[in-house]
Amino acid sequence: MLSSSPIISPIEEIAAYETLWENQKASFKSIAEIFRSNPGSKPTDFVNKNKFEHNLNEIISIIHNLREENKFRPNLLINGSVNYPEKLRDAREPVELLYYTGNLDLIYGRSVAIVGTRNPSPEGIARAERMTKLLVENGFTIASGLAAGIDTIAHTTAIKNNGNTIAVIGTPLNTVYPKENFKLQQFIAHNHLLITQVPFIKYKKQDYRSNRLFFPERNKTMSAITEATIIIEAGETSGTLVQARAALQQGRKLFILNSCFENKNITWPSYYEKKGAIRVRNFEDVLSNLSK
16 A cells, blocks of 8 residues: 555556556456445555556556657546546446546536447448537537447547547557547547546556457446437447446436337347337437437
8 A cells, every 4th residue: 555655646546546457357347346345545545565666667658658659648537536527426337547638628518429330331321420410519529439430430520510529448548449540549639538447557468358348348438428328320239239238227318210220130229218218210309308
């Protein structure tokens, strides 16, 4: 424990949080339980000093490289601090620390997540563009996950229409996935808001099979920071359905386009409608329910 230090810097809290992930069985669930059992605590209250000091040096190096190579400074939101959004606590396993860069004010305003398949149909692309444009025109910030397909369309359409966008990514701030979204991620980091819950060091040490588990976790966080999720198009086993479940669990609105119900190859739209999702036949269905 580091309680002997009277002043703990944000970089030290990042290093301490990263150190909590050194435990082989660490997960967002196990870390959430640590803080749930110790209200008001910070990561520095729980770490081994030797491991912490090693990780502190690595974090300092990572942050320096981000500043030098990407020209942005990573910041953090930590539970208990004045800028930590309380709506994150609605998640079943709320993240204690979020990394971000960009305009943090966007996280406190009205926002809607637009999500869906990485391989949209031409009709799905057109629907995503139209929905995004209409939401921007009505003053909503558009959140998505910076994945290929619907996510990318949502971000780029919001930007094209002079709207704001939040990218909630499933990698650390110093990693881009997919690679073809490098410029888009950079633009959002500098001009909008880029956030992640993924620890730098743990991600670096693991292989891709373990790291891909961070992607569904970010969907839960994306749902928590927004007031609603809109599913444009998604297959029967799509990761998008993680966000559908999270939205309903968190008391958020879940909208599903009517075209999904018309697709006879999938059964999930009817399942989620029975759970409380709202079928969208036109934009008024979205707008009127967001006003409630």
